[in-house]
Amino acid sequence: MIGTAIDVKLPRLQGALPGPKAKEVIALDERHISPSYTRSYPLVAKRGQGAMIEDVDGNVFLDFAAGIAVVATGHCHPKVVEAIQRQAAELIHISGTDFYYPQMIELAEKLERVTPGKEPKRVFYTNSGTESVEAAIKLARYATGREKLIAFQGCFHGRTMGSLSLTASKAVQRKGFGSLLSGVFHIPYPNQYRCPFTGSSHACGDDVIAHLERVIFKKLVDPSDVAAIFVEPVQGEGGYLPAPPKFLRDLADICSRHGILLVADEVQSGMGRTGKWWASEHAGIEPDIICIAKGIASGMPLGAMVARASLMNWKPGAHASTFGGNPVCLAAALATMDLLEGGYIENARKVSERLKKRMQGWIGRYRTVGDVRGLGLMLGVEFVTDRESREPAHDLRDRIVERAFHKGLLVLGAGENTLRLCPPLLVDEEQVDFAAGALEESIAEVERAA
Numbered sequence: 001m002i003g004t005a006i007d008v009k010l011p012r013l014q015g016a017l018p019g020p021k022a023k024e025v026i027a028l029d030e031r032h033i034s035p036s037y038t039r040s041y042p043l044v045a046k047r048g049q050g051a052m053i054e055d056v057d058g059n060v061f062l063d064f065a066a067g068i069a070v071v072a073t074g075h076c077h078p079k080v081v082e083a084i085q086r087q088a089a090e091l092i093h094i095s096g097t098d099f100y101y102p103q104m105i106e107l108a109e110k111l112e113r114v115t116p117g118k119e120p121k122r123v124f125y126t127n128s129g130t131e132s133v134e135a136a137i138k139l140a141r142y143a144t145g146r147e148k149l150i151a152f153q154g155c156f157h158g159r160t161m162g163s164l165s166l167t168a169s170k171a172v173q174r175k176g177f178g179s180l181l182s183g184v185f186h187i188p189y190p191n192q193y194r195c196p197f198t199g200s201s202h203a204c205g206d207d208v209i210a211h212l213e214r215v216i217f218k219k220l221v222d223p224s225d226v227a228a229i230f231v232e233p234v235q236g237e238g239g240y241l242p243a244p245p246k247f248l249r250d251l252a253d254i255c256s257r258h259g260i261l262l263v264a265d266e267v268q269s270g271m272g273r274t275g276k277w278w279a280s281e282h283a284g285i286e287p288d289i290i291c292i293a294k295g296i297a298s299g300m301p302l303g304a305m306v307a308r309a310s311l312m313n314w315k316p317g318a319h320a321s322t323f324g325g326n327p328v329c330l331a332a333a334l335a336t337m338d339l340l341e342g343g344y345i346e347n348a349r350k351v352s353e354r355l356k357k358r359m360q361g362w363i364g365r366y367r368t369v370g371d372v373r374g375l376g377l378m379l380g381v382e383f384v385t386d387r388e389s390r391e392p393a394h395d396l397r398d399r400i401v402e403r404a405f406h407k408g409l410l411v412l413g414a415g416e417n418t419l420r421l422c423p424p425l426l427v428d429e430e431q432v433d434f435a436a437g438a439l440e441e442s443i444a445e446v447e448r449a450a
């Protein structure tokens with residue numbers, strides 16, 4: 001291993017944060033780097049190992065953010081590092097657009113095997129989540145000959161102009177960028193804590209289905225014009241909201257009845273994060289297209305769009321990418337999938353039960369904890385000013401995130417007022433207990449100060 005190993009599995013802080021070296025980097029960042037990034041607190045990373053991150057001043061943090069749900073196998077897993085190094089020494093790039101290399105097939109076979117559905121599938125490689133979604137938009141239009149698309153309010157599918165047309169997460173993500181794709185319709189997401197129709201807490205999937213059939217299909221767009229419905233089986237950036245399984249099954253039925261493609265955006269919820277390979281599996285649905293990125297290659301930039309082979313009928317030149325599926329990223333992905341299959345998905349399922357149980361105890365004990373939800377290691381806590389009004393408590397959530405950082409725990413927000421926990425899938429019980437304890441202390445302290 002290059003560099004010194006991080007020799008602790010819980011945080012070790014050296015002094016006030018940010019430290020002197022971190023301050024220097026942040027000052028330079030402010031001068032040189034695009035101000036569009038959204039940093040929640042001043043972490044300046046130097047090295048990572050497992051679930052731990054060391055900053056430039058030698059502080060060590062427990063990482064329950066995982067580079068936005070990316071480093072599924074932890075930071076710099078020796079097997080992933082070895083696969084990258086071996087591949088980099090042999091062939092870094094040749095471009096799958098113009099030439100062949102066996103790793104493209106090796107990973108495709110693995111992805112085909114673990115994605116839902118018995119029909120043969122094909123894989124298109126990308127470099128990111130947004131590109132996987134772009135590819136899905138293009139294939140859906142191409143394969144159906146239809147133009148219209150349906151997505152959900154609160155969804156996040158990426159920031160390039162096509163995927164941004166689907167994204168309906170925060171207005172700031174669209175503001176100032178002019179016209180997006182036309183023919184995109186947004187329907188409410190079945191938020192079980194705040195039903196978009198009644199405002200109350202219940203599995204409101206039936207209301208959404210009724211709205212789709214009675215309002216959207218009757219008044220706005222004929223279903224025969226719709227190419228695809230894009231859904232996150234667990235809405236990620238929107239606030240870690242799992243869709244009710246029955247709702248996903250009903251949606252799949254509607255799609256097959258009208259010849260509409262069901263596209264599952266599993267960019268954040270996929271690759272074992274929810275305790276199964278795909279969040280779609282919790283509902284037993286078989287999407288026509290699955291969009292993948294984030295966890296697939298443990299931090300190397302790789303995405304994939306997996307579709308039924310009979311759908312992927314586009315002609316040479318219709319879609320391609322210079323870098324997508326580059327050999328080094330594919331090597332990282334192959335090692336990642338072995339590790340996930342070799343025990344990390346099972347671990348995610350096991351430790352998440354412990355973590356979620358502990359978090360559920362916060363409802364009732366802390367007046368600002370409105371809801372605790374999620375699947376596997378994709379868990380969210382929604383903060384409210386009080387449980388009766390359920391008024392979103394955005395600033396309070398941010399203060400809790402920041403307080404956790406000062407205790408050595410890295411977490412991120414999701415949506416307006418939810419805090420997400422999406423650690424590497426290898427975290428153990430001790431790390432889960434520490435994270436729960438640090439968060440609970442942070443909630444108590446912030447509530448007391450409020």
Ligand SMILES: Cc1ncc(COP(=O)(O)O)c(C=O)c1O
Pocket residue numbers: 068128129130131133156157158159232236237265266267268269293294
């Ligand atoms: C569900 C989902 N789709 C797409 C994206 C876009 O991925 P990327 O940032 O890699 O373009 C994200 C990113 O958070 C996501 O959560």
